[in-house]
Amino acid sequence: MATSSSRSCLQYLFHLAHDNLEFRLPEIRSLLALRSKSFHPSENFNEQSPFWCLGSLSEEDVRSVMARSVCAKSAFELWGHGRTHSELRTSLLNYPSEKMRPYMHKESTYKINIESFNKSLLLKDKIKKINALDYLPFEGTVCLTNPQHIFCLLEDYGTDCRNIPEHPNHIYFGRWIADGQRELICSFSVKKRHFIGNTSMNAGLSFIMANHAKVKENDLIFDPFVGTGSLLVACSHFGAYVCGTDIDYNIIHGKGLSSRKNQKWRGPDENIRANLRQYGTEKMYVDVMVSDASKPVWRNTALFDAIITDPPYGIRESTRKTGSHKNITKPPNGTYAESHVPVSQVYHLSDILSDLLNFSAHHLLMGGRLVYWLPVYKPEYCEERIPVHPCLRLISNCEQPLSSHTSRRLITMEKIKEPEELDNPAYVSDGLYQGHNTFRKKYFSARNKKSGKEEEQAQMLMENKIS
Amino acid sequence: MKLLTHNMLTSHVKGVIKGYPLLIKATEVKVNEVEFNPQFVCRMIPKLEWCALVQAADQLGHRQDLPGELVPDYEKNEDFLKKVHRVLMEVEVLEGCLQCPESGREFPISKGIPNMLLNEDEV
Numbered sequence: 001m002a003t004s005s006s007r008s009c010l011q012y013l014f015h016l017a018h019d020n021l022e023f024r025l026p027e028i029r030s031l032l033a034l035r036s037k038s039f040h041p042s043e044n045f046n047e048q049s050p051f052w053c054l055g056s057l058s059e060e061d062v063r064s065v066m067a068r069s070v071c072a073k074s075a076f077e078l079w080g081h082g083r084t085h086s087e088l089r090t091s092l093l094n095y096p097s098e099k100m101r102p103y104m105h106k107e108s109t110y111k112i113n114i115e116s117f118n119k120s121l122l123l124k125d126k127i128k129k130i131n132a133l134d135y136l137p138f139e140g141t142v143c144l145t146n147p148q149h150i151f152c153l154l155e156d157y158g159t160d161c162r163n164i165p166e167h168p169n170h171i172y173f174g175r176w177i178a179d180g181q182r183e184l185i186c187s188f189s190v191k192k193r194h195f196i197g198n199t200s201m202n203a204g205l206s207f208i209m210a211n212h213a214k215v216k217e218n219d220l221i222f223d224p225f226v227g228t229g230s231l232l233v234a235c236s237h238f239g240a241y242v243c244g245t246d247i248d249y250n251i252i253h254g255k256g257l258s259s260r261k262n263q264k265w266r267g268p269d270e271n272i273r274a275n276l277r278q279y280g281t282e283k284m285y286v287d288v289m290v291s292d293a294s295k296p297v298w299r300n301t302a303l304f305d306a307i308i309t310d311p312p313y314g315i316r317e318s319t320r321k322t323g324s325h326k327n328i329t330k331p332p333n334g335t336y337a338e339s340h341v342p343v344s345q346v347y348h349l350s351d352i353l354s355d356l357l358n359f360s361a362h363h364l365l366m367g368g369r370l371v372y373w374l375p376v377y378k379p380e381y382c383e384e385r386i387p388v389h390p391c392l393r394l395i396s397n398c399e400q401p402l403s404s405h406t407s408r409r410l411i412t413m414e415k416i417k418e419p420e421e422l423d424n425p426a427y428v429s430d431g432l433y434q435g436h437n438t439f440r441k442k443y444f445s446a447r448n449k450k451s452g453k454e455e456e457q458a459q460m461l462m463e464n465k466i467s
Numbered sequence: 468m469k470l471l472t473h474n475m476l477t478s479h480v481k482g483v484i485k486g487y488p489l490l491i492k493a494t495e496v497k498v499n500e501v502e503f504n505p506q507f508v509c510r511m512i513p514k515l516e517w518c519a520l521v522q523a524a525d526q527l528g529h530r531q532d533l534p535g536e537l538v539p540d541y542e543k544n545e546d547f548l549k550k551v552h553r554v555l556m557e558v559e560v561l562e563g564c565l566q567c568p569e570s571g572r573e574f575p576i577s578k579g580i581p582n583m584l585l586n587e588d589e590v
Contacts, residue, residue: 287472291583323590
């Protein structure tokens with residue numbers, strides 16, 4: 001691997017969290033796309049590594065990405081790197097001194113942090129490594145509490161936790177620019193949210209979905225299976241105006257049994273609007289409605305900047321739509337009682353998905369994105385089975401394993417052309433999604449054979465008790 | 468229900484051809500203060516059916532001085548944008564119903580939330 005002894009343009013180092021690995025690259029790409037920038041990694045780019053070197057960016061681009069990313073921990077202006085401390089030294093001494101000087105002059109204050117991936121360093125070793133950087137022309141004063149400039153030495157000990165090397169595989173040194181938004185995972189945790197349900201999306205994934213969808217300020221976002229509004233919460237935090245629908249009257253009105261362990265009934269402040277109020281984004285709330293996603297109520301024109309949703313898979317919530325197979329006769333005086341709950345019939349997953357794609361093709365603005373979860377039965381999965389539509393281009397497909405034989409995939413699609421006629425050409429090839437409860441049957445089929453523990457873990461993953 | 472949403476809704480009763488716009492029969496309307504965001508209003512205006520917006524505001528008795536036609540060069544007209552903002556985002560129907568203009572079918576609004584579900588014989 002070539003050392004960076006001669007570099008024509010600035011490079012930035014992104015330190016990513018070692019979590020949700022498949023979701024990271026699409027997130028960073030989407031956030032760069034919001035700045036109309038592309039992803040330009042260095043020669044030896046390794047997607048699995050927590051350290052990514054990117055070029056052809058400005059510092060403003062980097063700050064903008066970090067203001068949104070929940071996959072990236074921090075970003076640095078890369079000054080040097082190498083496989084050994086000796087290579088690092090050579091690299092650093094080759095970094096143009098006029099680029100260093102603004103951050104190292106006499107009146108400045110600074111500190112140097114050290115971070116290691118896949119190995120914990122003893123304090124005395126950390127101090128030793130930092131002191132070994134004394135060849136750098138720092139003229140300012142060290143200040144540990146509130147320095148003007150922060151630098152970081154980062155050591156990469158590989159990704160095999162069972163085989164940790166004595167010396168790092170790679171070492172980086174750079175000027176700290178910004179941290180990512182990982183603290184949102186905690187501050188927006190579903191555990192602290194006023195209104196939750198069995199299927200509320202965990203905070204981290206909600207923000208990742210909003211990023212994959214390229215949500216931006218003043219967008220209008222729609223979730224057709226809104227549930228308790230977790231996705232709306234995330235989108236509103238990024239400055240978008242939000243609306244949603246759900247067929248479940250109780251969920252939309254915040255009624256019924258609580259999903260919390262020690263609570264029987266939902267309280268008066270438990271509804272989607274209250275959730276936005278909790279996080280200070282009530283002004284982004286447009287509306288929620290009780291509505292059947294298979295029978296859309298919207299004017300047939302492009303309305304939404306993004307459609308972000310987690311459709312029901314038939315595992316922990318039923319898949320249904322209004323209608324009945326029986327011969328329905330209206331009551332004699334032609335009106336139903338106020339409390340009449342329309343009879344529902346099964347809504348096959350294949351129809352949910354094709355309806356969703358057709359709806360998106362008609363109601364997304366050009367360039368707008370659809371982001372949704374696709375449940376997958378792994379033994380029968382292949383890429384051809386992802387639903388397709390001539391007006392929507394597949395952007396990314398990221399897997400989150402749920403159990404040994406099931407996973408769900410976050411699918412991102414972008415509208416590339418207007419639908420021509422009123423016909424609806426979405427194509428869902430997978431027999432898995434057709435037929436009554438087919439995915440549900442497969443999901444539960446191995447359950448009886450294996451120990452219940454693994455299935456319980458999958459269940460808990462979905463229910464966010466493990467984050 | 469806000470008038471921004473109402474402007475985008477249409478009747479989906481089976482067999483109906485002219486289901487837009489839905490008539491609003493409100494028994495309780497509230498006006499909230501919502502932070503004015505001119506960029507958002509500008510982005511929404513091209514999506515609106517202007518006549519339907521004016522008609523809806525009229526039906527609620529909250530039209531005030533909203534012009535009957537879209538003003539040219541509205542992007543720079545803060546006065547105009549504020550009027551649009553009030554009608555789109557601040558006026559809310561809390562109780563009442565939406566009525567299909569062709570079939571007369573009513574969709575109830577309760578606590579600000581419309582219920583657009585059709586009954587099993589209507590689908």
